[in-house]
Amino acid sequence: MTPLRQELKSLIISTLGLEAVTPEDITDDAPLFAEGLGLDSIDAIELGVAIRKRYGISIDSEGGDPRRHFASVSSLADFIAAHRTL
């Protein structure tokens, strides 16, 4: 497991207050939203803002489909690695 993925899992758990979940419970490729972790749009707001704050990501509103970056922990980690400024 890469450190970034581990860090992300902890960030997700602390941001969303998922008390009963440990980083080991989150699989790298499991979907974050809908099935999988079952996060909803409210969680999406908090998660998006937390990631922006922690990693200083700036996303280009016109480029590609940003939605797929948030599909799973591994896709999110790749996205952050490519776009982080902090």
Place this chain on the structure above:
Amino acid sequence: MLFNPCFIVPAYNHSRAAGGTLAKLAAYGLPVVLIDDGSDAENAGLLRELAAANPLVRLLVLPANVGKGGAVMAGLRSAFEAGFTHGMQVDADGQHDLTVLAEFLAAGRGEPEAMVCGYPVYDESIPMGRKLGRHLTHFWVWVETWSFSIKDSMCGFRLYPLGETCALLDECALPMRMNFDIEILVRLYWHRLPMIWRPVRVTYPADGRSHFKPFLDNVLISWMHTRLVCAMPWNLSRRWLGRAGGHPNPHWSKVKERGSRWGLAFTAWVHRYLGRWLALPLVPLIVTYFFLTGRTARQATRGYLERLFRFTNGQSPRPNIWNTYRVFLAFGFSAHDKLTAWLDPRLITRLDFPGIDLMREARESGRGALIIGGHLGNLEMMRAVAARYGFKGFHAVVHFAHAAKFTGVIKDAAPDSAQDLIHVSNFGPETAMRLREIIDRGECVVIVGDRTSVSENGQTVTADFLGESAQFPRGPFILAAALECPVYLFFCMRHEGGYKVMAEKFADRVLLPRARRTEELAALARRYAQCLEQLCIAHPLQWFNFFDFWNPRHAPAPNEARK
């Protein structure tokens, strides 16, 4: 969709030319429905011989001459009954260049739900009288369709999708003579049939006979245009509305924004081509139409007036049909102003803004701000305010699926203004990141707080509103907490012929600690609802949520509704 075409060839005493036409059609190997429109004995005999000699030709003999339109209709119906899906109308007299048929058939195969229409390219053989008549008809067809998309309505060289066409033939009586070609095209346009246009060369044969009788046919064509113009408002509005069937109390996001689609597109058109003031008298007309046809919206508005009346102990306008209509009317005028605010915000001259310092504070504090509005009054007037005071950096979050039509109109009309809209089809983490980016730049995000979104999975917060509990979205408050910025409420209410901007600082920071989140959310929603209540009391006729706000039933899936 299947594509099984045939040719439809009406003939009235054109037997000699018909022979040549049929010989050319034979190259395509497709069946032909040849209609003998009550020709005289000699020509009838020749047509019979032609049909007998060609196994692909089916002859349909009409007992008496009914006119070209009548003959084509008989041919279309007969072809449809025989199981064909498309009918290519070809005049027997040989005036159309048949070499383009392959192209027409290919276009029809590619888009079988569309009609492929020919527009004529003339050589010098066209008689002057016909040419003038064509220009007149072009003009009337523009009026009847409010569109330039019909390139030509008189050329009968067309590939008809038979299902839609025969349904129309059953629905209304179409004219029997030359005017048939025009009327059926206008009506199919009203029925939203897609049309593909292809050029076709036309030659008026020097020795050919035309059955066009200048006086009779011009009178009939004039009468037809009169009828079509009279039928236009109803039919055209049905086209614009998409003839959408509704079901009771759908969730607001499933309701097509009728006002936007129809009223805006229409008023925008008038605005642009006839001028802003000319659009004004049209507003009551449009509104009356919506009032009469929009039962759900009417009931919802009346329900609102009833609650307000009880809540104010009878101090608000009585919940009767007249006051319900006045709410609709206010909405119509606000749509008109909305458009002005987008197209040229400086035209909104009467702006009263007692809380201007709050807006300055929101913009200039450097901390960014979240501005929550609602469907009460006219939030778009913020654009006028921003233009007047030179404020920049206000970004409105727009529900994309719902407002697509609206932004389409705006993008056409005012491309610069559309830039600071943020489209949201499904509020995801990337949306939140973008909003946070705006806040980090010290700019402002504008959202509405009185519409719950489907993606919240029914996770709403309940608050008392006008004496009854209603559902409010949690999104705006969660967003406020996540963005960590000050929150303001803004409403632009129509007041004394102009607009009054009501501003209030809602919170310097919204904190939602997980342990007390539910209670905190309820308290925030109640404060928001209280603010709405005060505005409803002061401006009772500007509540523009045309759905049952207190009992929004979630809409069934579209196919369920149809059952």
